[in-house]
Every structure is written in structure tokens, then in C-alpha cells.
Amino acid sequence: MRVSGMRVISADRRSTELQNTFKPIKTLTSIVSLNCSGPNKSWQLFWIVLKALASASVLGCLTFYCLYIKIRYHYNDVILSIKLTDVIQMSYDYSQYLVDLFFVFKYGRDTYAEYDKQLINIDQILISTNYSAIKRRHINLIVYFIAIWIFSSVCDFTAWAVSYGSLLPTLYSTSYIYLLIKMISTLDLMSHVMHVEYRLKGIVNQLQECYCDTKPFPGDFSDPIGKKFWFYCESPSKPGNTNETPPDRTLVCNSPQAVRWLSRCYLLLCEQCVFINSMFGTRILLNSLSLLIDMIRFTNIAVRLVIGSQPTMYASGNYPAAANVLRMVTCALMIGTLVAQCERAYRQRDTALAVIDHILVGKDPDADLRSELTVLRGLIQSRPIQFHTAFFFRLEYGFLASMMSVMVTYTIILIQSVN
Numbered sequence: 001m002r003v004s005g006m007r008v009i010s011a012d013r014r015s016t017e018l019q020n021t022f023k024p025i026k027t028l029t030s031i032v033s034l035n036c037s038g039p040n041k042s043w044q045l046f047w048i049v050l051k052a053l054a055s056a057s058v059l060g061c062l063t064f065y066c067l068y069i070k071i072r073y074h075y076n077d078v079i080l081s082i083k084l085t086d087v088i089q090m091s092y093d094y095s096q097y098l099v100d101l102f103f104v105f106k107y108g109r110d111t112y113a114e115y116d117k118q119l120i121n122i123d124q125i126l127i128s129t130n131y132s133a134i135k136r137r138h139i140n141l142i143v144y145f146i147a148i149w150i151f152s153s154v155c156d157f158t159a160w161a162v163s164y165g166s167l168l169p170t171l172y173s174t175s176y177i178y179l180l181i182k183m184i185s186t187l188d189l190m191s192h193v194m195h196v197e198y199r200l201k202g203i204v205n206q207l208q209e210c211y212c213d214t215k216p217f218p219g220d221f222s223d224p225i226g227k228k229f230w231f232y233c234e235s236p237s238k239p240g241n242t243n244e245t246p247p248d249r250t251l252v253c254n255s256p257q258a259v260r261w262l263s264r265c266y267l268l269l270c271e272q273c274v275f276i277n278s279m280f281g282t283r284i285l286l287n288s289l290s291l292l293i294d295m296i297r298f299t300n301i302a303v304r305l306v307i308g309s310q311p312t313m314y315a316s317g318n319y320p321a322a323a324n325v326l327r328m329v330t331c332a333l334m335i336g337t338l339v340a341q342c343e344r345a346y347r348q349r350d351t352a353l354a355v356i357d358h359i360l361v362g363k364d365p366d367a368d369l370r371s372e373l374t375v376l377r378g379l380i381q382s383r384p385i386q387f388h389t390a391f392f393f394r395l396e397y398g399f400l401a402s403m404m405s406v407m408v409t410y411t412i413i414l415i416q417s418v419n
Contacts (some may be wrong), residue, residue, distance in 0.1 A: 122272075127263040
């Protein structure tokens with residue numbers, strides 16, 4: 001095995017850097033008791049369980065108290081469609097939070113520790129050093145979504161306070177808390193999807209090196225791919241790929257043994273996705289349904305305010321309508337960004353297949369290398385990396401089109417049928 005470069009990262013250091021990439025999202029999840037990587041000491045675990053029970057109890061009491069006050073004193077002035085969607089959403093959001101807590105403790109501690117251990121094993125094979133890039137990108141997403149949440153919540157509260165006074169918006173402010181919880185859960189999944197994407201990118205980089213190092217196809221043929229920075233087969237060790245941190249060392253990827261290690265690495269990555277889908281699949285399914293209900297509810301309220309079927313107390317309903325449209329857009333951005341992150345991982349898988357095809361067709365690998373590349377290609381095709389919602393839907397662009405279609409359909413039904 002040839003190794004270029006002198007710096008080699010130990011497993012302990014990789015573990016530390018890996019934990020640092022998850023530190024920003026762990027800080028947020030711990031606020032709402034959804035941190036899945038629990039401690040080893042019993043008293044620390046007891047404190048986390050006690051904190052989760054306290055959070056669930058306080059949030060439950062606050063939710064149902066506000067619902068009781070709204071039903072008793074304020075629902076008389078609200079049309080049926082808004083009352084119906086509000087009751088369903090409040091009850092559903094609290095139930096979803098309890099489901100989140102269940103899955104966090106089901107897959108916490110030992111299972112999560114094994115997940116981290118396997119990530120380190122994969123990185124030892126790929127010799128990946130993209131921890132800082134993952135952390136930086138995820139922090140940008142966290143700041144982006146928290147800023148959107150603060151802006152949309154402040155605008156919504158202010159708009160309703162101008163039109164109805166401050167008491168009623170305060171009773172509805174629990175929805176801001178639940179939106180933040182759903183946002184944190186979505187960001188948590190995004191962090192894991194990013195790790196899968198960057199490890200797939202590591203596989204692609206090794207395959208690109210294999211393409212560059214493999215013997216050219218015999219005959220008087222020029223290699224157009226090797227003469228320019230083509231977006232499939234650019235060698236990461238050559239100039240032009242400045243956006244990524246170069247690897248500490250590079251395997252001799254045109255050897256059959258190195259390609260077999262890449263096959264093992266991809267198989268381990270598939271098992272990591274099994275854990276991710278098990279932990280987040282049901283939660284994201286419920287989360288997506290909740291965001292769908294939110295988008296239908298916000299659109300329905302905005303339309304009712306604009307056409308005047310839901311009067312306001314002090315002023316025009318145009319400001320609350322605009323605020324509800326902003327909140328609807330926030331929900332759409334959450335699920336849209338999650339799907340976009342998943343699609344980025346899928347594109348790395350497609351790129352890996354494309355590079356292998358170019359090696360098999362455009363180069364002249366020996367029999368052993370061709371055999372191992374064929375095995376890797378078959379493995380990638382038969383075990384595609386995918387993220388799903390408990391096997392109901394695959395998180396892809398088609399899922400967004402389905403959600404938009406359902407949102408428009410049920411919004412029209414509410415506006416036309418429920419008065």
C-alpha cells in the first residue's frame with residue numbers, strides 16, 4: 001500500500017473531531033431533551049431522564065391549558081376551519097414530541113456509541129479529513145434556520161398583537177415552541193446526512209485517483225477526461241479542487257485490495273444508514289405530516305383573512321395574513337432543505353457509479369481490478385444509499401411535489417367546504 005503525505009490522524013483524534021462536528025446540534029437537542037448520545041454514568045442518565053420527564057410535563061400542561069382557554073373564551077369568534085386545524089395541530093404536536101423522546105432513548109447511549117465507532121472505522125479506511133467542512137456547513141444551516149424561526153415568530157406575534165391584542169397571540173405562542181422542536185429534529189437528521197454525503201465523496205475521490213492511476217486503454221486514443229477538470233474524474237490531488245480539504249494520505253486505488261476496502265467501506269456506510277433511518281424514519285414521517293398540517297393551516301388562515309371571512313378586532317388582517325404566509329414558507333424551507341441534503345448524498349452515489357463506468361470502459365484495468373470494480377459497482381446498485389420516512393416515502397424531490405399537491409388540495413377543501 002502506497003501512502004502519500006506524512007500526517008496520519010489517530011483513531012482517538014478522529015473520535016474527538018467527530019464529536020466536535022455533532023457538538024452544535026447536541027447543544028440544541030439538549031435544550032429540548034432530544035440529545036440521543038447519553039452519558040455512561042448512572043446519575044447522569046437519571047438526570048437526563050428526569051429532565052425529559054419535566055420537559056414533557058411542563059410542555060404538556062402549557063399546551064392543554066392554552067387549548068382549554070382558547071376553547072372556552074376565544075373559539076366563539078373563530079370560524080370552524082381555523083378551530084379544527086388548531087385543535088388537531090396542538091394535540092398532534094405534543095404527541096409527536098413524546099414520540100421523539102421515545103426514539104431518542106430507544107437508540108441512545110450504547111447504540112449511538114456503536115454508530116460513532118463505525119464512523120471512525122469508515123474514516124480509517126477512507127482517510128477522510130472533512131470534519132471541519134461538515135461542522136462549518138452544519139453551523140451555517142443552524143444559524144440560517146434559527147434566524148428564520150426568530151424572524152417569522154416575531155413577525156407573526158406582532159401582526160396578531162396589532163390585530164387582536166397581546167393575550168390571544170400569547171395563547172397561540174406554543175406553536176412557536178413546537179416549530180422550534182421540529183426544526184431541531186430536522187437539523188439533527190441533516191447532520192447525519194451530511195456525514196454520509198462526505199464519506200460517499202471520500203469514496204468518489206479514491207475512485208477518481210483510481211481512474212487517473214489506471215493504465216490507459218490500448219491504442220492511439222487521447223483521453224479527453226484526463227486533459228481537463230471534468231466534473232466526474234478530476235483527481236483530488238491535482239490543482240483545481242480547492243474547495244475540499246485534501247486527504248492526509250491516499251491509497252493506491254488502482255490495486256484490487258484497495259477497491260475491496262472501498263466495497264467494505266460502502267457496505268458499512270449502508271449499515272449506518274439503517275441506523276439513521278431507524279432512529280429518524282418515524283420521527284421525520286410525523287414531522288413531515290406536522291409541517292404539512294402547519295402549511296395547510298397557515299395558508300387557510302391567510303386566505304380567510306385576505307377575503308374577509310375571518311374578521312380581525314382592531315385592524316386589517318393583511319399583516320396577520322402576511323405573517324402566516326411567512327410561517328408557511330418557513331415550514332416549506334425546512335422540509336425542502338432536508339430533501340436537498342438527502343439529494344446531495346444521492347448524487348455522490350451516482351457519481352461513484354459514473355466514475356467506475358469510466359474506469360471499466362475508458363481505461364484498461366487488469367482482470368483482478370476489473371473484478372473488484374465490478375463487485376463494487378454491483379454493491380452500489382443493489383444497496384443504494386437512501387433516507388426514508390419509516391419505509392413510507394423516500395426523501396427525494398418527488399416527495400416535495402407530493403406534499404405541495406396535498407397542501408393545495410386540502411387548503412381548497414377547507415376554504416370551500418368548512419365555513
